Amino acid sequence: MTGSTSRDIAVIGGGPAGLAAAEMLAGAGHRVTLYERMPSVGRKFLIAGRGGLNLTHSEPLASFHQRYHPAQPPLAGAIDAFSPQALRDWCEGLGQPTFIGSSGRVFPKSFKASPLLRAWLGRLDTIGVRILTRHRFLGWDADGSLAFETPDGRLTVAPQATLMSLGGASWPRLGSDGTWVPLLTGAGIKVSPLKPANVGFSVPWSDVFRERFAGTPLKRVALSLGDETVRGEAMVTADGIEGGAVYALSRLIRDEIEAEGEARLVLDLRPDLTEDALMRRLASYKPGASLATRLRKDAGLDPVAASLLREAAGRALPSSAGELAALIKAAHLRLLAPRPIERAISTAGGVAFEAIDSRFMLKARPGAFVAGEMLDWEAPTGGYLLQGAFSSARAAAAGMMDWLDEAGPDL
Numbered sequence: 001m002t003g004s005t006s007r008d009i010a011v012i013g014g015g016p017a018g019l020a021a022a023e024m025l026a027g028a029g030h031r032v033t034l035y036e037r038m039p040s041v042g043r044k045f046l047i048a049g050r051g052g053l054n055l056t057h058s059e060p061l062a063s064f065h066q067r068y069h070p071a072q073p074p075l076a077g078a079i080d081a082f083s084p085q086a087l088r089d090w091c092e093g094l095g096q097p098t099f100i101g102s103s104g105r106v107f108p109k110s111f112k113a114s115p116l117l118r119a120w121l122g123r124l125d126t127i128g129v130r131i132l133t134r135h136r137f138l139g140w141d142a143d144g145s146l147a148f149e150t151p152d153g154r155l156t157v158a159p160q161a162t163l164m165s166l167g168g169a170s171w172p173r174l175g176s177d178g179t180w181v182p183l184l185t186g187a188g189i190k191v192s193p194l195k196p197a198n199v200g201f202s203v204p205w206s207d208v209f210r211e212r213f214a215g216t217p218l219k220r221v222a223l224s225l226g227d228e229t230v231r232g233e234a235m236v237t238a239d240g241i242e243g244g245a246v247y248a249l250s251r252l253i254r255d256e257i258e259a260e261g262e263a264r265l266v267l268d269l270r271p272d273l274t275e276d277a278l279m280r281r282l283a284s285y286k287p288g289a290s291l292a293t294r295l296r297k298d299a300g301l302d303p304v305a306a307s308l309l310r311e312a313a314g315r316a317l318p319s320s321a322g323e324l325a326a327l328i329k330a331a332h333l334r335l336l337a338p339r340p341i342e343r344a345i346s347t348a349g350g351v352a353f354e355a356i357d358s359r360f361m362l363k364a365r366p367g368a369f370v371a372g373e374m375l376d377w378e379a380p381t382g383g384y385l386l387q388g389a390f391s392s393a394r395a396a397a398a399g400m401m402d403w404l405d406e407a408g409p410d411l
């Protein structure tokens with residue numbers, strides 16, 4: 001323990017941020033109770049592990065920091081203090097060594113979240129963290145105590161310090177539903193509007209295209225908006241487009257739609273070929289070959305890419321090799337709106353950094369600290385989200401211990 005006094009601490013929200021904070025606080029000798037509204041903790045963490053738990057990323061810290069928007073110095077400081085390597089060491093300490101995948105992303109060797117969560121909960125139990133599930137935070141009572149809805153009725157508690165890690169508003173059935181926003185704004189705390197992040201967008205597909213290609217991947221494409229280009233894969237959905245490459249641009253697309261009413265996404269359907277090379281291939285067709293055959297055989301487009309070209313052109317396709325090549329290298333798609341926040345991977349917006357101090361404590365509520373996705377930052381997929389949750393939680397827990405030490409034993 002940094003000071004000599006063991007305190008009663010409430011952590012509210014049992015996602016990775018809350019669990020990480022609870023571990024640090026209980027490890028330092030405090031009496032920690034974690035309140036979670038769902039019947040079990042870590043539900044989003046478990047879902048994150050479904051397709052491979054991408055815990056963090058191996059790129060150098062300088063570029064790592066640039067993934068977070070808006071740039072928040074306290075968050076950058078938190079990541080320096082509990083770095084991607086520290087997160088990997090922590091994971092290994094729980095018997096789950098990690099590896100770096102081909103894209104630089106870091107995963108546990110087991111690939112899953114469940115063995116890690118099991119070992120983690122075992123450790124929390126050993127160090128005395130009390131977990132109360134089915135306890136929903138309702139806000140503060142007039143005397144400053146915390147109110148919860150529980151299966152046994154309303155409960156109020158008055159810990160010496162509180163750490164909130166209530167998550168964003170994506171995938172609300174896993175527990176984080178963003179209903180904490182009015183509780184905090186009502187208490188005079190500035191919260192930037194919650195918005196979908198790492199999300200798909202609606203596209204006005206023709207009925208024919210939608211019926212034939214919903215659920216079909218667009219492989220090896222490059223997507224651009226303004227100066228940003230991302231190579232990867234996207235997925236055609238019944239009402240739009242989603243997938244890794246779209247998510248990577250989703251902050252910019254979302255902001256463009258907000259400002260302009262729609263965004264023009266530029267697709268390069270053959271990013272591995274120059275426009276010239278493509279034009280030469282398209283110009284050397286056999287006499288009598290149909291346009292469909294030329295697109296398939298000469299340009300190497302699969303059916304979804306060839307049809308998408310028609311969607312983008314909005315008219316019959318040109319037959320000249322030059323015009324076709326230009327269209328294949330820069331097919332413009334109109335994106336009209338992000339999918340709803342419930343369908344997003346993560347949430348932008350949240351408790352404004354100006355509402356907290358350098359210790360992650362709410363200026364309007366001394367003794368109450370905030371961490372994780374409920375803070376106003378966003379980042380792409382790639383492990384940056386979990387790293388942000390862990391690092392901010394540990395920084396907030398450290399901040400709380402500093403504050404408790406300063407407050408002295410008579411708090």
Ligand SMILES: Cc1cc2nc3c(=O)[nH]c(=O)nc-3n(C[C@H](O)[C@H](O)[C@H](O)COP(=O)(O)OP(=O)(O)OC[C@H]3O[C@@H](n4cnc5c(N)ncnc54)[C@H](O)[C@@H]3O)c2cc1C
Binds near residue numbers: 047
């Ligand atoms: C499908 C999917 C895949 C993902 N994959 C990855 C990945 O591979 N890598 C990565 O870095 N990130 C990934 N993420 C994102 C990552 O899971 C989140 O960023 C992370 O879980 C945020 O942690 P948190 O603790 O801040 O919030 P959460 O995990 O959302 O936890 C918040 C907790 O607070 C509880 N809570 C909310 N309101 C109340 C209340 N009023 N009272 C009591 N409890 C409350 C919730 O029930 C929840 O348990 C993925 C997300 C999704 C949806």
